Amino acid sequence: MTDERKALFWLSNGGTPSDKLNKLVEIYGSALEVFNDFPTEKLKKFLGDRIYSALRLTRDEKTIDEKLMKLKADGIRVLLRGNPDYPESLTNIDEPPAVLYLKGNAELLKRKCIAVVGTRRCTDYGKRVATEWTAELAEKFTVVTGHATGIDTYAAKSAAEKGSLICVLACGIDMFTVPDFMRKADLLLVSEYPYGTHTEKFMYAERNRLFGGLSEAVLIVEASRKSGALITAEWACRQGRTVFAVPGSVFSERSAGVNELIRNGATAATSVDDIFFDLGVDTKAKEQSTLPELTGNEKKVYEFLSNGQRRFDEITDFLGLSPNETSTLLSMMELGGIIEKKMQNYYALLRS
Amino acid sequence: MLAKINSFGLQGIEGYSVFVEIDINNGLPGMEIVGLPDKSTKESKERVHSAIKNSGYRLSPKRITVNLAPADMKKEGSHFDLPIALGILYATEQLQSDKLFDTVFVGELSLGGELGKVNGILPMIIAAKQLGLKRIVIPKANEGEASYIDGVSVYAFSSLRETVEFLTGDKEAEPIAVKDVQAAFCADRAKENLKYVKGQYQARRAMEIAAAGGHNMLMIGPPGGGKTMLAKCIPGILPKMSVDEALETTKIHSVAGELKEEGIVTERPFRSPHHTASRIALTGGGASAKPGEISLAHNGVLFLDELPEYSRSTLEILRQPLEDGRITVSRAARTVVYPSRFMLVASMNPCPCGNRGSTTQECTCTPAQITKYLSKISGPLLDRIDLHIEVNSVDYDELSSKTEGESSEAVKERVDKARAVQLKRFEDSGIYCNAQMSSNQINEFCKIDEETQQILKRAFIRLGLSARAYTRILKVARTIADLDGSAEIKSAHVAEALQYRSLDRSYWG
Known part of the structure; x- marks a missing residue:
């Protein structure tokens, strides 16, 4: 065999982790040399029994060709390091993956990307930030996120609706069931794991380095002290990316991680405009929304709510109206886009 | 000598005439009851045997055949004891009376000969009245529910001996006095009053609307917000029951054996079955097709606390009764239709931990848990619930404030007025309120x-x-x-x- 690319694919497909693969190529000079030298005790010791035997079984040009054909037939693109399409941002991180498996719109890798990640166990606050901010970010960036429940999913949904999305998988690309909301989206699935690899816990941590790797910046929406999102932040920091963290309540256990990130030097993001500003993205001056004409009572409610959300009972007492009159008034204000109803009978001014 | 005594059986909440026939033949001593008796009816022979002996009468060592006609309908209950005992006394020539054959007898006997309480007296008396029977003898313990029907003389006795003495004329007895149904309505009992509910303006208003239009209602809120308290206030603001409604509800409660001392249900029932209740407990059924919770809540309120905790199959069976106002219970032996026109009031937490949306406590649920919790309530069921309101937690200031809210009486006045408008609107259309x-x-x-x-x-x-x-x-x-x-x-x-x-x-x- 004389094709370096096939040799590289063979090494990766056998399950060789990126760090070992990179080291082998460094020592031998090329993957082809490894292929030619292959069955040696030294390699067996270096790679471990499992990978070694997997490589031994597939060390044959015909098998490699068959595998490549199969991937091609399934619409998977195999992107090797060294290919001009290989994202440049990945080349300067620790342990860049030797092989990327891509499915979907590969052009997205060339766009400006931002990663939005967070905890699976998110609160309504996190959900709202993930949903609303991602929608705005998606106008300027391609959003990079994962496929776990919680923040990742909400960010992915929002991005799928408003713009484009790169979903980085912690499993083989064929092992991922594409959820309905992604089907019509401008989407690219990325995985560094060979076809047919099942998810294992350590892969999430390993994959997290690609969030930063593929993006210009990383936004951590919500994370407890033990959340995997902190690993993403750590990788991104090492890769020299800007890490944005959304500050949360100091009493909320599920914001403890992000608050600590901020303490340790991450940039606190209090609005999408903060992020745009820090990343040097031009934002058109937003149209100043003019307040609609308010009637007497509406005006009172508006002023009452300007200090924060209030309960139905408080508003009723404040206005001195009967509950049914208050309900009517609040409905009309809701329809006018001035206030919104929230859970537990809270009402708040709608973000302008 | 052949005896043929009048009695009644129950089919659902309607009584039907049963003739208890007793014949005495020569043969091995013993008693045989035919006419599809169930276990409790069959065991009658042991009770009757002892009751006759212990009341001072003889039981001749002959073969006794008891037939419950019509013989092809299932009979159940212990209330055939009295007619069987009297029939035996007549057949053995220990009792002679002209009253025996134009009187209806119902009652259970103890071994000592005392008459004990039985279920379903009210439907039986109503049926007896419809059939034009003049006299009916019931156990003393059932006096309460029997006293609201006029047009039929009801005698209440406490033992077999007393009954026999009345029949032979040895003892004079007066039929029980007919009480005025309206008087029973006046006796207002203490119930939860809306004036003690703190805050919750929106929920109070929604309750008023629900009561006025007969709408089903779902309350969502954290634990301790007062959802149960609010629900308990609902009977107090519902329009008063009409006499027809009261009798209808009493019939169901009588059949189920749920009647209290006063003998008539004058207040709209408030039923709150626990969420472990089985489907049968809700709809009714079992071997004897007894009414379930939804029928006992007829003309009143069915309160399901913690709605998502009920099993899904239990909730789904509510769909037909919510639509039709009745439930058909089919069992191998019979098919019974029970009325079940109730107002559904349900409550639930916003999430499994209950703190979702709270500003003071943190919700510890994952999005998946919340989705799972909410999805327990199916769309078709939600479709039948007109009002969903949120009940918020109450803070200390509100709890400790001395100001009382509007009282239930004031709310009820408005509800009554709105109901009157609806009754007029739907006069000939067979429905009573906007919800229908x-x-x-x-x-x-x-x-x-x-x-x-x-x-x-x-x-x-x-x-x-x-x-x-x-x-x-x-x-x-x-x-x-x-x-x-x-x-x-x-x-x-x-x-x-x-x-x-x-x-x-x-x-x-």
């Missing part, structure tokens, strides 16, 4: 003008309301207009109704 309107009737009675139409349209776009909310909002708006004394639905009414559709809001999804 069909889609045709909604088109007819819930017309809205162009401006209101626009408001609704905007509401759908802006608030993310689902399609099923449309007719619900119209119905509720109709009731709000009725409470307001307005013939047309105005935009203000629709606007208010929009506030009572919490679960349709997109933020719940």
Whole structure:
């Protein structure tokens, strides 16, 4: 065999982790040399029994060709390091993956990307930030996120609706069931794991380095002290990316991680405009929304709510109206886009 | 000598005439009961045997055959003891009376000969009256429920001996005095009053609307917000029961053996089965097809606390009764239709831990847990619930405040007025309140003008309301207009109704 690319694919497909693969190529000079030298005790010791035997079984040009054909037939693109399409941002991180498996719109890798990640166990606050901010970010960036429940999913949904999305998988690309909301989206699935690899816990941590790797910046929406999102932040920091963290309540256990990130030097993001500003993205001056004409009572409610959300009972007492009159008034204000109803009978001014 | 005594059996909540025939033949001593008796009826022979002996009569060592006619219908219950015993006494020539054959007898006997309480006396008396029978003898313990029917003389005795003495004329007895049903209604018992509910203006208002229009209601809120307390206030603001309604409900309670001392149900029942209740406990059934909780709540309130905790199959069976106002219970032996026109009031937490949306406590649920929790309540069931309201937690200041809210009596007055309007509107259409309107009737009675139409349209776009909310909002708006004394639905009414559709809001999804 004389094709370096096939040799590289063979090494990766056998399950060789990126760090070992990179080291082998460094020592031998090329993957082809490894292929030619292959069955040696030294390699067996270096790679471990499992990978070694997997490589031994597939060390044959015909098998490699068959595998490549199969991937091609399934619409998977195999992107090797060294290919001009290989994202440049990945080349300067620790342990860049030797092989990327891509499915979907590969052009997205060339766009400006931002990663939005967070905890699976998110609160309504996190959900709202993930949903609303991602929608705005998606106008300027391609959003990079994962496929776990919680923040990742909400960010992915929002991005799928408003713009484009790169979903980085912690499993083989064929092992991922594409959820309905992604089907019509401008989407690219990325995985560094060979076809047919099942998810294992350590892969999430390993994959997290690609969030930063593929993006210009990383936004951590919500994370407890033990959340995997902190690993993403750590990788991104090492890769020299800007890490944005959304500050949360100091009493909320599920914001403890992000608050600590901020303490340790991450940039606190209090609005999408903060992020745009820090990343040097031009934002058109937003149209100043003019307040609609308010009637007497509406005006009172508006002023009452300007200090924060209030309960139905408080508003009723404040206005001195009967509950049914208050309900009517609040409905009309809701329809006018001035206030919104929230859970537990809270009402708040709608973000302008 | 052949004896043929009048008695009654029960089919659902209706009584039907049963003849207890007793014949004495030569043969091996013993007693055989035929005519499809169940276990409790069959065991009658042991009770009757001892009761006769212990009341001072003889039981001759002969073969006794008891037939319960019509013989092809299942008989159940212990109330055939008395007619069987009297029949035996007649057949053995220990009792001679001209009253014996034009009187209906029901009652259970103890081994000592005392008469004990039985279920379903009221439907039997009503049936006896309809058949034109003049006299009926019942156990003393059932006196209460029997005293509201006039046109038939009801005698209540406490033992077999007393009954026999009355029949032979040895002892004079007066039929029990007929009580005035209206008088029973006046006896107002203490119940939860709305004036002690602190805050919760929106929930109070929604309850008023629900009571006025007969709408089903779902309350969502954290634990300790007062959902149960609010629900318990509902009977106090519901319109008064009519005499017909009271008798209908009493019949069901009589058959189920749920009647209290006073013998008639004058207050709208409030049933709150626990969430471990089985399907049968709710719908009724079992071997003897007894009425279940939803029938016991007939004309009243069925309160399901912690709705998502009920098993899904239990909740789904509520769909037919909610639609038709009755439940058909089919068992191998029989098919019975029980009325079940109730107002469904349910409560639930916003999430499994209960703190979702709270500003002071943190919710510890994952999005998946919340989705799973909310999905336990199916769309079709939600479709039948017109009002969804949120009940918020109450803070200390509100709890400790001395000011009383509006009392139940004041609310009830408005509810009664709005109901009167509805009764007039639906006079000949077979329904009683706005909640029962069909889609045709909604088109007819819930017309809205162009401006209101626009408001609704905007509401759908802006608030993310689902399609099923449309007719619900119209119905509720109709009731709000009725409470307001307005013939047309105005935009203000629709606007208010929009506030009572919490679960349709997109933020719940």
